[in-house]
Amino acid sequence: MAENIRELTVELGDRSYPILIGPGLLGEYDLSPYVTGSQVMIVTNETVAPLYLEQAIRCFPGKVVDSIVLPDGEKFKDWQTLNRIFDGLLEQRHTRKTTLVALGGGVVGDMTGFAAACYQRGVSFIQIPTTLLSQVDSSVGGKTGINHPLGKNMIGAFHQPRAVLIDTDSLRSLPPREVSAGLAEVIKYGLIRARDFLDWLEGAVDRLVALEPEALSEAIHRSCACKAEVVAKDEREGGLRAILNLGHTFGHAIEAFAGYGNWLHGEAVGTGMVMATDLSLREGMISSGDLERVVALVRRAGLPERPPAGMTPDDFMTRMAVDKKNVDGQLRLVLLKALGAAVVTADIRPENLAATLSAFCEDA
Amino acid sequence: MAENIRELTVELGDRSYPILIGPGLLGEYDLSPYVTGSQVMIVTNETVAPLYLEQAIRCFPGKVVDSIVLPDGEKFKDWQTLNRIFDGLLEQRHTRKTTLVALGGGVVGDMTGFAAACYQRGVSFIQIPTTLLSQVDSSVGGKTGINHPLGKNMIGAFHQPRAVLIDTDSLRSLPPREVSAGLAEVIKYGLIRARDFLDWLEGAVDRLVALEPEALSEAIHRSCACKAEVVAKDEREGGLRAILNLGHTFGHAIEAFAGYGNWLHGEAVGTGMVMATDLSLREGMISSGDLERVVALVRRAGLPERPPAGMTPDDFMTRMAVDKKNVDGQLRLVLLKALGAAVVTADIRPENLAATLSAFCEDA
The missing domain is CATH 3.40.50.1970 (Rossmann fold)
Incomplete structure (x- = not known):
């Protein structure tokens, strides 16, 4: 052993x-x-x-x-x-x-x-x-x-x-849906901080979904190493640690709208990461090719790409207003300045946020 | 100002x-x-x-x-x-x-x-x-x-x-019963750590009960200084800070027995300090003259000297068994090795504890 x-x-x-x-x-x-x-x-x-x-x-x-x-x-x-x-x-x-x-x-x-x-x-x-x-x-x-x-x-x-x-x-006893939910956070580490890990994931995602032991062990080790490093630098989320919340602000709104537990946390984060990537594109930080890579990876991991039916932009805005990252009432989000590099920012054009929400809410 | x-x-x-x-x-x-x-x-x-x-x-x-x-x-x-x-x-x-x-x-x-x-x-x-x-x-x-x-x-x-x-x-708006309750903790500081303050209190207690401003200000300042010193040395109660619990183990049992709020915390601590002092005497740590001084001061502060009617030694033992100071199931108490000097100890002869409880429980 x-x-x-x-x-x-x-x-x-x-x-x-x-x-x-x-x-x-x-x-x-x-x-x-x-x-x-x-x-x-x-x-x-x-x-x-x-x-x-x-x-x-x-x-x-x-x-x-x-x-x-x-x-x-x-x-x-x-x-x-x-x-x-x-x-x-x-x-x-x-x-x-x-x-x-x-x-x-x-x-x-x-x-x-x-x-x-x-x-x-x-x-x-x-x-x-x-x-x-x-x-x-x-x-x-x-x-x-x-x-x-x-x-x-x-x-x-x-x-x-x-x-x-x-x-x-x-993990052998884990339902496939929960495996996918876990992969959302694994993908997150690649997106926020480790481009080489993201490249590896694009090649390994099918083996991960199939619970191939060596691939899983590598993915867990890389993910924990990334998290340990971030936590060691910023235990109480004074700054850097907030990047671990990529996709989580949108995701928390989805979980709250759906009723806690109806969407798995990882599923909501999966969709949330796609939305944050979409907003990053609209803010001119990444390319449409980058967005396509993220969408494809999230899809292959078995995660939803869109919020629940019936959820409106207003449903997002109301719930995102109470996010813990906000400072003095101002919304702050984690966005991507490149694949493998995240940034926490309050400097978001409202029309871009509105456009992302409209694009993802089918009834909008 | x-x-x-x-x-x-x-x-x-x-x-x-x-x-x-x-x-x-x-x-x-x-x-x-x-x-x-x-x-x-x-x-x-x-x-x-x-x-x-x-x-x-x-x-x-x-x-x-x-x-x-x-x-x-x-x-x-x-x-x-x-x-x-x-x-x-x-x-x-x-x-x-x-x-x-x-x-x-x-x-x-x-x-x-x-x-x-x-x-x-x-x-x-x-x-x-x-x-x-x-x-x-x-x-x-x-x-x-x-x-x-x-x-x-x-x-x-x-x-x-x-x-x-x-x-x-x-404090001008405070009912007399709550003034007495506060004085229990003031007396505690004298007992655990400040013999000179205890001596001062014996001269000042009547002025404190009467809310004389200068006496109150002095008593609050001395008490806070004592507490600040203990907290600075042991913030998370790894050792020294536990002495601040003189009378509190008996006192918490009294509060729980009486139903929270029926006895004020300070009233229960007042009686608890008398009981802890009584046990210190039985353990041979202080003199009967010391006990009499403590009883007299607690009485002059307007505090009860005995637990509520009907409370039995068993009522104490059951409740004291869940005290936070206990280690691996063993009861630990704050006792006095002298007036102005406290010690936290698990080394208590069971027959002495039983004798103290019997002496204070009227139905025992």
Whole structure:
């Protein structure tokens, strides 16, 4: 097993932590060195628990391991479900030396991380992401939180894990739709920061959709390395980190319009990246050939290219007005100044934004 | 006005902040230098708003100031009420550059601070405490949070304010019972760390109960200085800071038994300090004369010396078992090794703890 492990470090001084990537890690890798005290609470959901909970427990030899199984789905990323984690921790008398473990996708990771940030004003936690999306994105970087009816991820904290364990074998149980959703974030890294990775992806995307292990492992490693680098430079999104939000402002509006969980986050980001690329073209930053490449890659990854039927430009504008990147009421977006190079800007011509929204909203 | 301001600094590197103490500051002192962007959201409650909200708004010239008025009371220190702050922020489109302002007592301060810690993963906040208890204790140090049915302050964050403004005139509107509650924490500082201040308090307590301005100003200044020093040395309660919890483990059990809000926090701490002192005597750490001095001071401050009728040793033990100071299930308490010198210890003879609980529980 050991020779197949790829290890990265998220460099954050005394809060640095490893990302361990490889096949067969669940149930084999000893995570107890990353546990603070004697207590461990694994938080997972009803889909993941039957598949991986027993294996995850075996990663903590010599510890007292409890578990909480939440309902599955983005619509449960709310206070009520979060409170079930607090209930379980208090009922089982977990102290401030406990370590929480997120076993599952992005929703489980975000909620468990936020519970760890808030329980007794902060305890340790470990990420074991089991979906492609969470492996390449949300498990790394310390963003945690829950949704509010008026906005996604509006309530949360920056709280870094002690370790991230990525077992690539866990992707075998992933539905094709979720594989595509994960690929949206993989494509994003190529678009914002790594032209050579983007070129590689155009050749590898069919193998990724088919879950070819070597291709997946390479894509996860490159994606995590890119994210780790950005997070190390700007942990709390003072500047650079915002480029990780390419496609997310449009995407969040789509998710909110569709009702959280009806569109997968990655699907919304896929469409959002196409829209951001379209706007970049209208702003004169890239060529129409660049846009065509992005559309083709998003399509081959199995992602939607257009927002849901019935969504209007107004539906976008209302929801984008509450985006966290906005400053003093002014909309800010991540655009592409070239393939492989992103920029965060508030300097957008309103008529160009209106044109992009009109072009993508069929009823407009 | 300016010549009457006493200023202290909580030394936390680039997160250091001032505590400004004096009469007539509300409505006069310009706090806009401590505001991040152009938006300010003042959070207060229905008791404080008619008295001080207009004055507080005048502290932010040139800013866009909104306000949220919460119901008054510890029983509202819960998620549901916290969510009203998030609702208001989102409805008024406050961005991550907004600044929250807590105007009121400890409940308003803890909830507003926690809302600031979580809103869009963290925004700035300012404390304007209007009760003696919050002025000498909860407004300084960055502890924020809400209660859970299974434990007080179990959900929260460390989130430091940008400034603390203490207008001593605001104590004129405080009911005598709340003045006494505040004095519990004032006495605590003398007991844990400042023998000379304790000596001063024994001479000044009657003037403090009578709200004599000069005595109050001195007591607040000494208390804040003590707290600022402890927080600067141990921001996240890795060690020293735990001594600030003298009387609080017993006190939290009393509050939970009585139902949050029926006993004021300071009242419970008053009784808790007497119990901790009694246990310190049984552990052979202090003399019976020391205990008598503490009992007399607590009594003269107008605080209860005994837990509520009907509370049993078991009621204490069950609730103390979930205290945040506990490590791996072992009870830890703050005791006195002398008047003016506290120690945090798990090395307590069970029969001594049982004897203290029996002595204070009338039905035992």
